[in-house]
Amino acid sequence: MTESGNATNPELPKSIWLIGCGNMAGAILRRWVDAGMDPAIFTVIDPGEPKLPAGITHVAEPPAGWPEAMLLGVKPQMLDKVAPLYTDVDRGGKLPLLISILAGVEESALARRFDADAVVRLMPNLPVAIGKGVAGLYSSNADTALRDKVSALMDPLGLVEWIDNEQLFDVVTALAGSGPGFVYRVIDALAEGAKALGLPGDQALRMATATVEGSATLAANADETPGELADKVASPGGSTREGLNVLDADQAIQKLMTATLAAATRRNQELAAAARD
Structure with a gap:
């Protein structure tokens, strides 16, 4: 590439x-x-x-x-x-x-x-x-x-x-x-999670959207990889690390994203096969 x-x-x-x-x-x-x-x-x-x-x-x-x-x-x-x-x-x-x-x-x-x-x-x-x-x-x-x-x-x-x-x-x-659709789902999930824990829904959505926007902009301009940035945010024994432990357990988020991309890729391959006929 x-x-x-x-x-x-x-x-x-x-x-x-x-x-x-x-x-x-x-x-x-x-x-x-x-x-x-x-x-x-x-x-x-x-x-x-x-x-x-x-x-x-x-x-x-x-x-x-x-x-x-x-x-x-x-x-x-x-x-x-x-x-x-x-x-x-x-x-x-x-x-x-x-x-x-x-x-x-x-x-x-x-x-x-x-x-x-x-x-x-x-x-x-x-x-x-x-x-x-x-x-x-x-x-x-x-x-x-x-x-x-x-x-x-x-x-x-x-x-x-x-x-x-x-x-x-x-x-x-x-x-x-397809990636933007997946990212929008992540934003929505972050907001819904905060809402479930008591934050007003509209406020949770604004904060989740701004968090993803700022984090993506920072990642695009940083020398570190996103993984390295995540570790910088997460202090040992802190709240971010506790949350990352959930995402990282048994490579949960990596497996989810790989399965998501694999499903979309398979559908693209099906469309390609149909266009060959």
Whole structure:
């Protein structure tokens, strides 16, 4: 797994289509616009009525030709309904760049359905909306220049990580893509635990949310690992150590998180198998 930034300042695409604009694709689009990208370069192709930033072109059906880049943001189950709208028409040449956020749909399955010079898989998560997300990327055929361009395009979203092995992309999807959902459950569980011990529910939730936010920010900027930070908080014989003893007993929290990620990974693999058919 390698990280790639925007060191070469490559030129960004001058035209980008978004195929579907649900929660995730919409979060990416809003962040791009908030980060200063010109709304005029974007065209959203969606038969519905998505809420879009000002200046974004919205059409129900694909225009003629190709853009410089196309972000595929429909549900994986819609792939075979959507792809013919773009591939059964002579658009003059190949699509230069297809970026897909479809969970579990492998590069080969995308390449089989779209005639593109390069296919890049993208796994974002919801915090990309505020520039604090993760953008996991994979491509077997994107050269260095194109990787730099894609990295620069993703840079406003948060941490950009290129994955070397597509077989690991299902794990990345479970960790980064689904991870916010798991973290929200942890926040809720912390708040509910404090509520059960007598703290008012609304106050417990505010404090649990702020605790996780501050702890994550500190961990992101610390030289120590999260495990080392936990040990720094826990004085021998103190209250934090007593709580950690519960989480650490028989590796309880590690086993729980591993099982959680394994379940999400299996589901991504099932989606991949379905897309191969």
